[in-house]
Amino acid sequence: MATISLDHLTWMYETMYKIRYYEDKMAEAYAEGKNPVFNIGAGPVPGEMHLATGQEPAAVGICVHLKKEDTVTSPHRPHHHAIAKGVDLNRMTAEIFGKVTGLGKGKGGHMHLFDPDVKFSCGGIVGAGIPHALGAALAAKKKGTDWVAVAFIGEGAANQGAFHESLNMAALWNLPLIVVIENNQYGISVPKSASTSVPSNDIRAVAYGMKGYYVKDNDPIEMYHVSKEAVERARKGEGPSIIEIETYRYLGHFQGDPEVYRDKNEVTLLREKDPIVRMRQILIQEYGIEEQQLIELENKAKQEVEAAYQFARESDYPEPEDALKDLFV
Amino acid sequence: MQKTKQRLLTGNKAIAEAIRLEMERDPNVFVMGEDVGVYGGIFGATEGLFQQFGPERVIDTPISETAFIGAAIGAAAEGMRPIVELMFVDFFGVCMDQIYNHMAKIPYMSGGRVKLPIVLMTAVGGGYSDAAQHSQTLYATFAHLPGMKVVAPSTPYDLKGMMISAIRDDNPVVFMYHKTLQGLGWMDQLDASVGHVPEEAYTVPIGKAKVVREGTDITIVGIQMTTHHVLEAAKKLEQHGIQAEVIDLRSLVPLDRETILQSIKKTHRLLVVDEDYLSYGMTAEIAAIAAEEGLYDLDAPVRRLAVPDVPIPYSRPLEQFVLPNADKIFHEAMKLVNE
Numbered sequence: 326m327a328t329i330s331l332d333h334l335t336w337m338y339e340t341m342y343k344i345r346y347y348e349d350k351m352a353e354a355y356a357e358g359k360n361p362v363f364n365i366g367a368g369p370v371p372g373e374m375h376l377a378t379g380q381e382p383a384a385v386g387i388c389v390h391l392k393k394e395d396t397v398t399s400p401h402r403p404h405h406h407a408i409a410k411g412v413d414l415n416r417m418t419a420e421i422f423g424k425v426t427g428l429g430k431g432k433g434g435h436m437h438l439f440d441p442d443v444k445f446s447c448g449g450i451v452g453a454g455i456p457h458a459l460g461a462a463l464a465a466k467k468k469g470t471d472w473v474a475v476a477f478i479g480e481g482a483a484n485q486g487a488f489h490e491s492l493n494m495a496a497l498w499n500l501p502l503i504v505v506i507e508n509n510q511y512g513i514s515v516p517k518s519a520s521t522s523v524p525s526n527d528i529r530a531v532a533y534g535m536k537g538y539y540v541k542d543n544d545p546i547e548m549y550h551v552s553k554e555a556v557e558r559a560r561k562g563e564g565p566s567i568i569e570i571e572t573y574r575y576l577g578h579f580q581g582d583p584e585v586y587r588d589k590n591e592v593t594l595l596r597e598k599d600p601i602v603r604m605r606q607i608l609i610q611e612y613g614i615e616e617q618q619l620i621e622l623e624n625k626a627k628q629e630v631e632a633a634y635q636f637a638r639e640s641d642y643p644e645p646e647d648a649l650k651d652l653f654v
Numbered sequence: 655m656q657k658t659k660q661r662l663l664t665g666n667k668a669i670a671e672a673i674r675l676e677m678e679r680d681p682n683v684f685v686m687g688e689d690v691g692v693y694g695g696i697f698g699a700t701e702g703l704f705q706q707f708g709p710e711r712v713i714d715t716p717i718s719e720t721a722f723i724g725a726a727i728g729a730a731a732e733g734m735r736p737i738v739e740l741m742f743v744d745f746f747g748v749c750m751d752q753i754y755n756h757m758a759k760i761p762y763m764s765g766g767r768v769k770l771p772i773v774l775m776t777a778v779g780g781g782y783s784d785a786a787q788h789s790q791t792l793y794a795t796f797a798h799l800p801g802m803k804v805v806a807p808s809t810p811y812d813l814k815g816m817m818i819s820a821i822r823d824d825n826p827v828v829f830m831y832h833k834t835l836q837g838l839g840w841m842d843q844l845d846a847s848v849g850h851v852p853e854e855a856y857t858v859p860i861g862k863a864k865v866v867r868e869g870t871d872i873t874i875v876g877i878q879m880t881t882h883h884v885l886e887a888a889k890k891l892e893q894h895g896i897q898a899e900v901i902d903l904r905s906l907v908p909l910d911r912e913t914i915l916q917s918i919k920k921t922h923r924l925l926v927v928d929e930d931y932l933s934y935g936m937t938a939e940i941a942a943i944a945a946e947e948g949l950y951d952l953d954a955p956v957r958r959l960a961v962p963d964v965p966i967p968y969s970r971p972l973e974q975f976v977l978p979n980a981d982k983i984f985h986e987a988m989k990l991v992n993e
């Protein structure tokens with residue numbers, strides 16, 4: 326098996342840990358003001374909230390190979406991608422709290438985070454980010470750079486017309502596009518088997534004339550290797566790829582989801598195979614990293630997250646009339 | 655004396671009951687959409703139907719709106735009566751070609767020979783910080799395009815009666831329901847989201863507005879959620895000695911001009927309130943009708959209150975700034991009666 330540098334390994338671990346901690350804190354913040362009666366519009370973080378707890382490997386396994394100039398588009402479940410791409414954590418959190426210091430001055434919210442400084446964007450319309458990444462890949466090629474574009478989507482989004490249209494164009498024009506499909510087994514309540522005609526989406530790559538990869542068991546190390554090849558190929562002008570990763574959604578589709586469509590045991594079993602716990606063991610046992618070093622990384626990640634939440638909470642709300650600004654630049 | 659206790663239902667249960675009754679009556683009626691099965695629809699509009707009718711008639715689709723809304727057209731042309739759900743109206747962008755170039759135009763282009771008895775039902779509305787891509791109503795976007803009836807009922811009674819009318823209609827009907835009027839446990843709890851609904855099947859006509867409060871001093875037209883805001887404002891106006899007549903539009907297409915014109919003959923003042931964008935919208939349409947056909951009945955220029963022309967922002971103070979509410983309606987009405 327190919328090797329991984331210790332830097333990459335520890336970055337992946339630290340980032341997964343950070344994402345997990347971030348999402349756990351978000352679940353808490355989201356619940357504030359929604360007790361004892363849940364009301365989606367109440368509390369410091371209102372609206373829909375789609376958390377990525379359990380899906381960390383997809384984000385870190387590929388973002389570790391990306392640079393600032395590479396583009397990432399993300400769907401309605403965006404926090405893990407944003408964190409792995411290096412989005413400003415303070416401003417991202419402030420945005421989710423609806424504050425004027427947020428990435429979009431409070432206009433966007435959790436599903437609409439834009440950080441042009443690190444070329445990150447996301448959106449609430451399933452499948453819509455794929456053509457945006459396609460366009461970024463087109464621009465990268467036109468400019469003669471080796472930049473790549475990554476579109477993260479859920480397995481449900483692979484049945485949108487935008488998926489098909491974009492992949493055909495990406496292959497036709499030989500663009501540096503990588504579509505990462507996070508197969509967390511569900512699109513809201515609908516299991517993949519009830520929505521998708523093939524067992525996994527990487528085999529659809531054949532239909533477009535591109536390369537398809539499959540990563541099983543939510544494995545960050547395997548995701549690392551597969552992504553490395555896909556990114557290197559894209560940078561060298563060797564064309565687009567699809568990567569499907571088997572991953573897990575520990576929480577409901579959104580916070581407050583009654584989850585009537587799945588057995589409560591399912592999540593308990595999934596959590597037993599937790600990728601962060603597994604990676605921690607691997608780092609210690611196979612790579613000989615001292616536990617103390619990991620604890621330091623964990624503490625650093627926690628502090629960064631705590632600081633972001635503090636920043637968000639202490640920031641001001643926008644002035645109501647600001648609603649009328651920014652329509653045109 | 656009332657001898658039977660009035661049965662109360664939430665908005666979502668009223669819709670689901672209408673669909674159930676029509677599915678029992680007519681085997682050609684079936685439902686397709688995302689999460690309409692076991693989940694019962696994200697906003698509960700198909701609650702209990704999967705359990706009763708099974709996966710053959712209550713079909714969970716992939717996230718492929720162009721395909722399943724297009725398929726409703728094909729199935730309707732074969733004599734089926736599909737009800738398709740577009741989960742949030744905001745998602746119309748991915749499938750609008752099927753809706754406006756095909757569903758809305760085929761009956762006309764075929765010289766009336768192809769019938770498309772489709773109900774396209776969809777959730778609208780904001781106010782709970784779901785931001786720019788999940789909070790619109792887009793009433794006028796659909797109403798602007800000829801060939802679709804467009805309804806937006808505001809009470810459980812009308813939701814049921816108009817759903818039954820929509821299913822029985824041989825034309826495509828866009829059936830918009832307001833999320834916060836569904837009476838769901840996880841949203842704001844509004845009295846208006848619960849109401850008396852008879853158990854049997856009944857129809858409420860499409861294309862007929864309703865005077866929900868009589869008054870003499872000002873006519874205020876609302877639709878769906880804004881109707882309830884207007885009623886609240888009317889109470890406050892009454893405390894200031896002003897009697898507002900309140901019209902619940904209920905249908906955007908066909909539009910009941912007559913009820914509006916009759917009312918302004920009586921009140922001579924018109925305020926129109928909408929949860930859609932201001933420009934080129936429903937408020938403009940009604941103002942134009944008043945100008946064209948009722949100008950001499952008016953004692954003052956028409957006033958409009960709607961979402962200023964910006965996307966719905968996420969942050970609560972921003973969103974509250976752009977959405978109409980009872981206070982804003984009260985102030986607009988006060989300005990108008992003092993003109």
Ligand SMILES: Cc1ncc(C[n+]2csc(CCOP(=O)(O)OP(=O)(O)O)c2C)c(N)n1
Nearest residue numbers: 402449450451479480481482511512513745
């Ligand atoms: C065009 C469109 N259709 C439907 C929705 C509603 N919706 C939001 S997320 C979602 C499920 C997405 O499933 P998947 O792509 O697997 O992502 P996951 O939520 O599992 O991360 C649906 C149907 C939407 N936002 N946009």
Ligand SMILES: [Mg+2]
Nearest residue numbers: 479480511512
């Ligand atoms: Mg999924």
